[in-house]
Amino acid sequence: MDNDTRASAVIVEPAAGPRRGIGLDEFRLADGFWERMQRSNSRNTLRHCLDWMDRLGWTANFDRVSEGATEDSRPGWQFSDSEIYKLLEALAWEYGRTGEAWVNALLESLVDRVAAAQDGDGYLNTCFGHAGQQPRYSDLASGHELYCTGHLLQAAAARARTVGPDKLVEVARRAADQVCRQFGPDGRAGLCGHPEIELGLAELGRVLHEPRYTEQARLFVERRGYGTLKAIPLLDASYFQDDVPVRAAAVWRGHAVRALYLAAGAADVAADTGDTGLLEAVERQWERTVERRTYLTGGMGSRHQDEGFGEDWELPPDRAYSETCAGIASVMVAWRLYLSTGEVRYADLMERTLYNVVAASPSPDGRSFFYANPLHQRTAAAGIRPDQVNPRAEGGVRAPWFDVSCCPTNLARTLAAWQGYAASVEGDTVTLLQYAAGELRPALDGGGELVLRITTEYPHDGAVRVEVVAAPDREVELRLRIPDWAHGATLADHAGERGVAPGWAHVRGVLVPGAIVDLHLPMEPRLTWPDVRIDAVRGCVAVERGPLVLCAESLDLPVSWSLDTVRIDAAHPPRAEGDGAVAWMTPVETPPNPAGAAGYPPYRSSAAPSREDSASAWRDVPLVPYYRWARRGSSAMRVFLPAAPNGSPATTGR
Template identity: 70%
Template structure:
């Protein structure tokens, strides 16, 4: 078992690949990763230095905690997420800069650790509230969870070092305080569970896994002190994890908790717990998930809505929830090998995670709505954005969880692209680059993947090196890819959505050419989704498309556009063209209620106008714009 897989090796049948086993070269994800390397990591570091969030550690080390402390009570976690990103970055590229930045941060973090292992810059020191006095809102264990994840990334890419030791001491302090004989507490924001489980697995330390299990079992029993105006469901303290049927409440909390639960279930052979999360995934994906893969239907509480409550305009679809959703799906895939989990990951990667960063890697979407009624106001590049509105990529936020979460995800993206089981390598996500994978019996497989995916559906896979006769290659055929084909040595095979397994002997020089149909297609919502009744969306390969006001010819507007769904969408660039039905002339302001005694009637016009759609992930890049994914159809 290799050490540098990300985020974890599950002890099940499948394992992930190391961050250095697949080197992206340009293309969609290679491009995003290069921007992360060149801009985002440094951007996060500068903002957190500028705002004093890193210096909070220095203040603790210096005993200077009496004054005002900048940042929210959870700002430590952003430093840890950046450290995790730097660890992956160094592991992936060997970057000296990333290593040095990581080490420098480690020194400052370590200096703030109390003698007994407790580490938090907001509690427990002079002038601060006491430790663990506000478990519901204090986020102390949440921060510790992110510290542990950062340490796991370091452990897997550089081995034991100072941060790992810091994490071990912090985890020990948590186990002492909250162990079976300790306080019956949990954290309002789950994250400690997945952090402990990952660290326990990486260090082979069952005490940490057991502590994660305890936190998970305690949840859902009214363990947390209520917070004014919040239901217990907000922090998943309403129903025990293994009894719940759906995700609910704050989406990131629900999903971090689920990720930790899968880790614990796998490491303790707890099938009941694993099945509970599988059940929650199925229910929530079917009834509480957007076409983009986005989760979180409400700005209020940043939470899941009820079944079928999926408003496109007020979709919250927090970037972090997309990342957290992929954390869960990745773990469920690793635990079960089921293709549907990798399918959802692809959707979320392209349509939530890739949508967030600006082209320059220095501004980010926090919320990812599917409908923006009016162009958002411009954001200043030097100003903290007070809140998560749609349509605004901002450089930093008052609550700034998304930039560092993106940074750690993009720095390790390639590790989600494949998995290994014995001598079978599964390709899960398609990206341009070279892969060299150590197989379980000491053999190796090196592949070169050449593709313009997702703009084209052609993916060329060449075997560069191979040892062993029994090596198999398994290719994920996305659920939308009806009519795909696989060409091997000039012979074309038709392949169905699911898996295409190449069992014939592979040898150096073998070339597989996978062709996925990426023509634009209409997609219709389930009619129980009230908020988009009568609408259709357009997808192209894994990409959800959208129309931006920027591309609308007069007199069309985002408000009045209706499309003719009898004419299929046509490919255009990396987007599509659909035909507008007759334009609705916006009536003058009548000053009366917008409800009438007769239905509006809209006809398809004889003369149609082509309307351009672009990939959703690129919206609001050219300029601030109004936008919609679901288009009212006649």
């Protein structure tokens, strides 16, 4: 790879704007939180995904098309091609980052099979348009053809940015051209039931400098919202955001991943076309959604029924859907909004979501995953059969594969490119957005070599040291994100130590070789209270520590306790322990329920609520980082803990 190609190995590259994310090769991670996840992804997850897709026949679907052997039935859902494309994207980033030959070989062998299935006119889909199958584009609402193509285009953009044009890029170009002919300004005014083609077209258009693709993305964005998609039984048009045009919508609604991919595509179109009205619409939707429809973990999606957003303030912890893919999609949207606006709040939400949704999904070995990420699990799961396809891993056990298995490959592509979100460059200003140990060599717009060595145990420790190894001979600025939760942070540089408030901390006039900048982020556990309008967690408090949301697991309770009845003494501050905390807790007694007694269980009519009796059972209970829950085995779990109304005897007198 030459330097020119590597310099563009960024996750997203708006055609205009002063700000760019760093390329993957600009930040070499050292051992640490994300490096370990990336390593597990590399060593296990990539191969794991391919094995399952081979086993289930999803990869062979391409061979059946190339061999003319299609039938009226076919393994996998209609969108299974997209899983192969997301894996291709993951492999593209992985090879771009590591240069490992086996990754490239795997990618190329898959691309050969995919390419062989492409029709002469560029159409590429293993579920439609061949012998025994429904005609092309005959079911835009549910068929997912354009959705699959979008993922193909994203994979090709990743490939183009990491190694330059190749066979995958050529396949994608022909597919994109076919889409533009079919659905272009003079073609059919259709749109796909699952947004994604918008993203793919915008990204491939950037890489290939092809304005037709950007225009086609814009057309797809603008066509949505007029109720033209055929209804799916028992769902309404908001399910696929066909209820209100993107620029008119106030908030995200319907299927969360659909809503978020659409928003990301709209943000791309807005950036490349200079459409500030469209950008403002997406920002407005983000703001309202984050304010009223987002979990403490950053998770989005309150309903299982449609894998969708609920109404404002509808945020049940137990039935949180908070799909892993929605977390990833939220990171994608926030990243685009950060690039377009430079506002720190987008990077704050990305951190929250990366640590508490994205990182929660995979097991340490990268071979099993959460699909839904609830904040409360009442019953320890009965266990998932380890070698089976599972519905959606709702029971508190990570599963190796799913019936609809969008999350594993989505995680694979996200983790493979993680450092692309860690820093940005604007002129001669380098901004650290996410903290991880490693060596950062950001390509400055003004040229010259800047090398920063970052040392930290973040998120388990709040100390971040930035050491200047090399720097150009001119003024370069370092900007550090002080997270929204980090009240009391301090920064020490050549000018001495000072307090820094959430937002941006600037370091100027110091970036000479040998200079050291020490950031200290406060890592004491803190109590976090929900808005009074979030009914589902009224009277509860959560404990956070740095960027990590903590939780209580039934495994850590005395055997006679139940998570159904624990109370936390919010007047007795949790203290740090290990990488979690301990909190002062008690079980409360539940009213007896004598069979045949008058009074309708589980409701009691009386002038006052039952007094909560806790006897003298107060004790310290460990809280662990949410992302690690259920790793030690099946467990009940709570993020939000009911607060004892009167505290413990020791704190009552305060």
